[in-house]
Amino acid sequence: MPRCRSALFLLPALVSTFAPVLAAQAPLAYHGVRLPKAFFAGNRARLMARAKAMGPGSLVVVKSMPLQPSSGDGEHLYRQDSDFYYLTGVEEEHAVALLDADKGTYTLLVQASDPRREIYDGPRLGVEGAKARGADEAAVFPAAEKTLNEALAKAKRIVLIDNFDETFRTKVLDVAYPKGAATWKGDYEKSLVDGRPIVAEMRLIKQPCEIDMIQHAVDVSIEGHLAAMRGSASFTNEGQVAAALEGTVRALGARFLAYETIAGAGSNGCVLHYPFNDQPILPGSLILMDASGEVGYYTSDITRTWPASGTFSPEQRALYDLVLKAQEAGLQEVRPGRLHEASIRAAARVVSDGLVDLGLIKGEKEAAFKRGDWNKFLPHGISHYLGLDVHDVGSYGAPSEFHRHGGMRPLEAGMVLTMEPGIYIPKGMEGVDAKWQGIGIRIEDVILVTPEGCRNLSARLPRKAEEVEKVVRSGAKLRK
Numbered sequence: 175m176p177r178c179r180s181a182l183f184l185l186p187a188l189v190s191t192f193a194p195v196l197a198a199q200a201p202l203a204y205h206g207v208r209l210p211k212a213f214f215a216g217n218r219a220r221l222m223a224r225a226k227a228m229g230p231g232s233l234v235v236v237k238s239m240p241l242q243p244s245s246g247d248g249e250h251l252y253r254q255d256s257d258f259y260y261l262t263g264v265e266e267e268h269a270v271a272l273l274d275a276d277k278g279t280y281t282l283l284v285q286a287s288d289p290r291r292e293i294y295d296g297p298r299l300g301v302e303g304a305k306a307r308g309a310d311e312a313a314v315f316p317a318a319e320k321t322l323n324e325a326l327a328k329a330k331r332i333v334l335i336d337n338f339d340e341t342f343r344t345k346v347l348d349v350a351y352p353k354g355a356a357t358w359k360g361d362y363e364k365s366l367v368d369g370r371p372i373v374a375e376m377r378l379i380k381q382p383c384e385i386d387m388i389q390h391a392v393d394v395s396i397e398g399h400l401a402a403m404r405g406s407a408s409f410t411n412e413g414q415v416a417a418a419l420e421g422t423v424r425a426l427g428a429r430f431l432a433y434e435t436i437a438g439a440g441s442n443g444c445v446l447h448y449p450f451n452d453q454p455i456l457p458g459s460l461i462l463m464d465a466s467g468e469v470g471y472y473t474s475d476i477t478r479t480w481p482a483s484g485t486f487s488p489e490q491r492a493l494y495d496l497v498l499k500a501q502e503a504g505l506q507e508v509r510p511g512r513l514h515e516a517s518i519r520a521a522a523r524v525v526s527d528g529l530v531d532l533g534l535i536k537g538e539k540e541a542a543f544k545r546g547d548w549n550k551f552l553p554h555g556i557s558h559y560l561g562l563d564v565h566d567v568g569s570y571g572a573p574s575e576f577h578r579h580g581g582m583r584p585l586e587a588g589m590v591l592t593m594e595p596g597i598y599i600p601k602g603m604e605g606v607d608a609k610w611q612g613i614g615i616r617i618e619d620v621i622l623v624t625p626e627g628c629r630n631l632s633a634r635l636p637r638k639a640e641e642v643e644k645v646v647r648s649g650a651k652l653r654k
């Protein structure tokens with residue numbers, strides 16, 4: 175796979191532009207940073223090679239993400255589909271990429287210029303812009319319909335990524351498989367192939383420049399977490415915690431959040447995807463924040479849990495140390511050739527055994543683990559892939575080795591995944607002493623599988639209980 179240039183070459187100019195804002199934080203600043211054209215060209219070439227290997231007449235058809243309406247005449251902020259982005263680098267809506275595997279050509283079909291709309295949305299790529307982004311040929315709609323129809327008619331095999339755009343999918347199928355007896359020649363003339371799993375496998379193993387981008391996203395997210403932790407001694411509402419992270423990551427160049435911020439205090443930390451972030455922070459409560467920015471379309475996924483006051487209570491501390499121990503146990507199992515499942519089981523086992531030690535689970539350890547009693551306290555997955563999407567694509571199974579590996583996939587260098595055990599004891603949980611209730615803890619880091627083992631890309635953000643307390647207290651001191 176081609177080693178592509180890091181986007182870091184853009185940094186000096188950016189840092190000087192934002193120097194006044196970022197005086198305390200330099201050199202982090204990733205406004206507008208994108209991967210180079212060669213990266214997208216390399217991805218197209220690899221996909222075209224796969225399509226060509228399927229036989230002559232293969233055409234890859236990739237549709238951009240449709241606009242998502244919100245309410246009234248509003249729309250959600252447009253973010254390109256990750257597959258489309260990975261193959262084109264194009265951020266514009268209403269675009270279709272055609273890869274002709276026989277000829278090795280890339281044709282980009284884009285929306286026509288519309289002066290009225292461009293007053294609102296800014297300039298459109300047009301034919302010139304499409305070619306400047308690496309297209310061999312380009313056309314604008316509606317004239318581009320003809321280019322599309324001809325390519326579809328000629329193709330023997332259509333490798334389709336339609337982004338759940340039903341209108342587009344129907345159109346492709348109508349052209350590819352015309353209805354009516356006159357066209358029926360006793361057999362299908364074309365085959366249709368789902369392109370998504372092919373691109374998913376490509377995206378699963380990250381190229382060096384992608385790892386750099388994920389690191390950028392992680393780095394700005396670390397700054398966001400630090401800002402929220404440092405501010406929390408004076409925060410009185412979850413909204414301020416979320417705002418501290420979101421303001422920071424955006425100031426450092428994250429156009430998008432990697433996902434909606436989860437900032438829950440006390441029992442709200444037990445709601446896994448807590449969406450409200452608007453409740454008071456009561457004295458003595460923990461704050462669980464699962465939040466990250468996205469840089470140049472690459473995500474991060476980090477969770478920290480800290481005491482709002484700067485000091486864990488004994489119960490909070492006992493559970494916190496257990497979650498951290500579970501995460502460490504999981505990380506020990508992350509290396510090439512080991513099953514992904516092994517790391518997940520190792521983390522879960524530590525949680526289960528620890529809960530027995532604390533008296534929260536009754537009985538003998540081995541039996542308790544097998545019964546899955548721990549699931550009540552840890553009801554979510556402990557690890558997932560990460561990349562252009564926060565829950566990134568790629569199969570977790572290995573069908574050809576299903577039996578040997580128990581259905582789980584051996585890890586490979588270049589995979590990026592999270593490790594995120596937690597323990598959640600909401601207020602009112604049955605059969606649990608009141609002193610444990612209202613505690614939700616998760617610790618989550620972004621992990622790169624390396625040839626030797628793994629590297630924690632978010633290790634710079636403190637995780638040990640004393641270190642976390644120190645960060646929170648340092649913020650309290652600053653304001654005195």
Ligand SMILES: [Mn+2]
Pocket residue numbers: 475558592594618
């Ligand atoms: Mn996660």
